[in-house]
Amino acid sequence: MVAARLLDLTRLVSRLGRGPMTGIDRVEQAYLTHLLAQDAPLYGLVRTGAGFLLLDPAGCAGFAKLCATPSNLPSADLLSRLMHRHDLTRARAETAARQLALARAVRPGLPRLLRHVPRGASYMNVGHANLAAKTLSCLSSQGFRVTVIVHDTIPLDHPEFARPGTVAPFRKKLAAVSAHASQILHLSHATQAQTEAQLARLGRVPPGHVAPLGVETARPDPAQLPPGLNLTAPYFVTLGTIEPRKNHALLLDVWERLPHPAPQLYIVGNRGWADPALLTRLDALPADGPIKLLHGLPDAAVMALVQGARALLAPSRAEGFGLPPLEAASLGTAVIAADLAVTRELLGNKAVYLPALDLYPWVETIARQTIQPQIFGQQTDWTPPTWAAHFKTVLSLGC
Structure with a gap:
């Protein structure tokens, strides 16, 4: 010792x-x-x-x-x-x-x-x-x-x-x-x-x-969510600092192509550094539109949002570990993720994996999940890693 x-x-x-x-x-x-x-x-x-x-x-x-x-x-x-x-x-x-x-x-x-x-x-x-x-x-x-x-x-x-x-x-x-x-x-x-x-x-x-x-998630507490969020209609969540590798631009492109009416997308995370074009697009989002930016939420509120989502979206182009997909899977929420070796290693078949740069599989998968939600890998014996x-x-x- x-x-x-x-x-x-x-x-x-x-x-x-x-x-x-x-x-x-x-x-x-x-x-x-x-x-x-x-x-x-x-x-x-x-x-x-x-x-x-x-x-x-x-x-x-x-x-x-x-x-x-x-x-x-x-x-x-x-x-x-x-x-x-x-x-x-x-x-x-x-x-x-x-x-x-x-x-x-x-x-x-x-x-x-x-x-x-x-x-x-x-x-x-x-x-x-x-x-x-x-x-x-x-x-x-x-x-x-x-x-x-x-x-x-x-x-x-x-x-x-x-x-x-x-x-x-x-x-x-x-x-x-x-x-x-x-x-x-x-x-x-x-x-x-x-x-x-x-x-x-x-x-x-x-x-x-x-x-x-x-992987330890806070106990989900919807009472800590900000007022005005529509959580009864289908919605999706993505978590992470707004920076280039997180690939938020792909999700903005997806939402422009989803059938009307598009489900709600909640982008949860602080602004890191991002290219001016992406920041301009985010700033131009209409207040009554299907995409909302949320930041500074307590952990219990974030987990409540994830727990009720159709899926957590993780289009990141590079990760060292990638905690949000694991947190979502541990809550029983579906995960749609970019096809990264580290995510496959940690999540196995608990996620659907899509190419990080191919727009249309994301459009098709999200549209299908909106109408017919599924929890992926239900038969697996996957358990989240523990401290x-x-x-x-x-x-x-x-x-």
């Missing part, structure tokens, strides 16, 4: 107070919650604008409570305001982390900070943040076993879907993982193959292990 665990919390701090968490945020939070309940003491490492913070087990427990109630963020202190003059939310989050910290240090002082963690500890980075070569090299040289989750390598596999200016930094992160990670956790065999192909180009492929993420199984695998690896 490991002497202690050091969990990187940099991503959670950067996301605290910004509304509903994204998929990777939820993973880091799940690790925080689960590892706090283990026998080995849990420490937290946070990279801030001013350096590093170290949280002891009590600090990690306090931070977990803050994640559950982010409205309790304190006012930003002077240092955080200076570091994040144009981002008050980040300033408040770093202030909260600093108040909970056991110790702090400027970046060259990381080795001194790590002396507070018991010898023989393992370091875990599950959020794609703080994957810097100097940080991982320091941790490795201090005797930490470095375990990293690589969620996907989409910026390198599909740079056309990456936010401008992010491809080169992501390559540097993966190069640091290649050089210094003791082992890598992969979320599927499909993503493992893609990740290890990129790692091989960078010089070293650390040992890899597959551990699918757990218990995930952590059983992870903790058996000496993490």
Whole structure:
């Protein structure tokens, strides 16, 4: 058994107070919650604008409570305001982390900070943040076993879907993982193959292990849905940040070609980055039309919307894991998805798979599902992956 665990919390701090968490945020939070309940003491490492913070087990427990109630963020202190003059939310989050910290240090002082963690500890980075070569090299040289989750390598596999200016930094992160990670956790065999192909180009492929993420849905609560939604007529839902790889444009094209009257489509997700043409189309949608944009919904409302839908639509052109289809299937909702290897691996015959760029199969399938709804793969013994199984695998690896 490991002497202690050091969990990187940099991503959670950067996301605290910004509304509903994204998929990777939820993973880091799940690790925080689960590892706090283990026998080995849990420490937290946070990279801030001013350096590093170290949280002891009590600090990690306090931070977990803050994640559950982010409205309790304190006012930003002077240092955080200076570091994040144009981002008050980040300033408040770093202030909260600093108040909970056991110790702090400027970046060259990381080795001194790590002396507070018991010898023989393992370091875990599950959020794609703080994957810097100097940080991982320091941790490795201090005797930490470095375990990293690589969620996907989409910026390198599909740079056309990456936010401008992010491809080169992501390559540097993966190069640091290649050089210094003791082992890598992969979320599927499909993503493992893609990740290890990129790692091989960078010089070293650390040992890899597959551990699918757990699927836990909030209890559906229609009472938390905004007023004015017509949930008695047939409708479809798509979940995900509005960005190029999610392929929202295909669904807009589909709805232009569906027989009249078209069913309702609810697009649930915040705006990320998207090409101006797509944003223009979304902005031009009529308020009384069949397509509505929803964002900022609580999890219970989103799950209620998914549970009542004719199908969840997942036309994404690239995914590292793809949580919404798994959540929908676990609720008994039909799934119509782009034909991705990772989705087939995780869902099997619980979905209908269509080409991501072929418009007309989507039109035909959605029109048919509107009139004659079906739940796909009813005879299968498919069950969603669980966090218990995930952590059983992870903790058996000496993490």
